[in-house]
Amino acid sequence: MKQICIIVPVYNEELSIDTFFNTFLKFNEALVNKGYSASVLFVDDGSKDKTPTILNHLITEHTNCKALIFSRNFGKEAALFAGLEHAEGDLMIPMDVDLQDPFELIFEMLTAYEKGADVVLARRANRETDTVVKRFSAQWFYRLNNKMSTLKLEENVGDFRLMTRKVVNEIVSLQENQLFMKGLMSWVGFETTVVNYSRPGRTEGKTKFNYIKLWNLAVQGITSFSTLPLKVWTYFGSFIAFISFLYGLKIIIEKLFFGINASGYASLMVAILFFGGVQLIGIGVLGEYLGRTYLESKRRPRYIIKHKIDKKHE
Structure with a gap:
């Protein structure tokens, strides 16, 4: 019987955990008939509410449930990585605790896996449950990333996927x-391979992602897999230098042969502000890459586990 580990990062999710785990238990009963068994690995990302207490209570009652408790909030990306590092089993499936990733879709994922897929992506058929701003920003992030990076991301695919060991x-x-x-x-x-699904609304609690966090995640995604933003300023600077050379040549010719009228204050200020703004944007892009290089060079751990909750080791 193949083992499935469901990885669930949580942060202040005291309202959602019991509902999620009860749904998981029903799913696991149906899963056994197909020759699989499943367990849940919760990764608590430094919750400030009763989430660790609830997890501890669940694990004392169920052997197919474990948890990692972080020393503080390190972010969902670190929590997901920790879950993958500590997961046991043949297949791993990251999921959100809010049940917007439906358990029923896992059966389709297993069918695709049995046909030879190593990775099965869950792609949203639509984003009707999102706000207009989130739909628009998500659409443009995927388009921009796939234009700028050699790594192409499947559109409307989140962390919900099946992966082999x-x-x-x-x-x-x-x-x-x-x-x-x-x-x-x-x-x-x-x-x-990809399976499509319609994502339901959140059942309990509120999302912990705001637009600032989503923006930072998008910037990190683009700068992690593409150097095009750096290269753009080389090309843009070369183009401006060429235009400036032509304009300078024009001024010299006018001065030598035709005389020259004094340029207006407005046009001079526009040119100064434009090039000043362009330079600041270029420095900002450079700073994004330099800052990430600086953080990587420190080689700090991605996360710190305060303790593990596992009934087998009590």
């Missing part, structure tokens, strides 16, 4: 500290 082993062997898990999980490759 050999895929996960390659992911956790990667050394980088600044994590963009969608990119890392795609970068390793392997035989990949």
